Amino acid sequence: MADTHLPIHQESQEAEPWYAMGLRFKCTQCGNCCGGGPGYVWLTIEDMTRIAEFLNLAFDDFTRKFVRKAKGAYSLVERANYDCIFLKRADGKAMCGIYPVRPMQCRTWPFWGMNLATPDAWTHAASRCPGMCDGDAPKYPLEHIEKCRTHPESPE
Numbered sequence: 001m002a003d004t005h006l007p008i009h010q011e012s013q014e015a016e017p018w019y020a021m022g023l024r025f026k027c028t029q030c031g032n033c034c035g036g037g038p039g040y041v042w043l044t045i046e047d048m049t050r051i052a053e054f055l056n057l058a059f060d061d062f063t064r065k066f067v068r069k070a071k072g073a074y075s076l077v078e079r080a081n082y083d084c085i086f087l088k089r090a091d092g093k094a095m096c097g098i099y100p101v102r103p104m105q106c107r108t109w110p111f112w113g114m115n116l117a118t119p120d121a122w123t124h125a126a127s128r129c130p131g132m133c134d135g136d137a138p139k140y141p142l143e144h145i146e147k148c149r150t151h152p153e154s155p156e
């Protein structure tokens with residue numbers, strides 16, 4: 001009869017995420033995620049402080065010009081065509097006018113919880129973001145992906 005008290009190897013209860021081997025991503029500067037339709041670019045106080053400094057504006061002047069209140073939080077202002085106020089389009093490319101100090105929401109894209117929930121969720125998001133389905137793009141390791149996914153300002 002088998003001894004049920006033997007000290008045996010315990011399998012890890014935590015399965016590896018489907019993206020454990022890393023995910024490829026390289027922005028093509030198409031601009032889809034920064035405009036083209038209504039949306040929100042949520043801002044923390046830290047984001048606003050950093051951007052105001054970068055633009056050499058007093059905090060209040062920055063918020064008056066570039067920040068709107070929505071759903072009880074703060075978001076960047078959009079242009080009439082729904083482009084982010086800081087999006088610059090030229091020669092078929094879209095560029096962020098505040099790239100070095102862009103909000104954390106923008107920095108953590110595309111490694112958001114909603115995109116990482118399942119491979120299908122990733123593929124769905126990639127249908128609007130060509131940078132997520134570039135087979136030659138650099139591969140981001142699990143550590144970086146998880147850092148973005150779990151960042152407090154990264155959308156779930």
Ligand code: SF4
Pocket residue numbers: 026027028029030031032033034094109128129130131132
């Ligand atoms: S949608 Fe993707 S590829 Fe296009 S600008 Fe945004 S991050 Fe870059």
Ligand code: SF4
Pocket residue numbers: 033034041076084085086087088095096097098099102103106
């Ligand atoms: S801040 Fe920059 S990266 Fe973020 S949505 Fe606006 S243009 Fe895009």
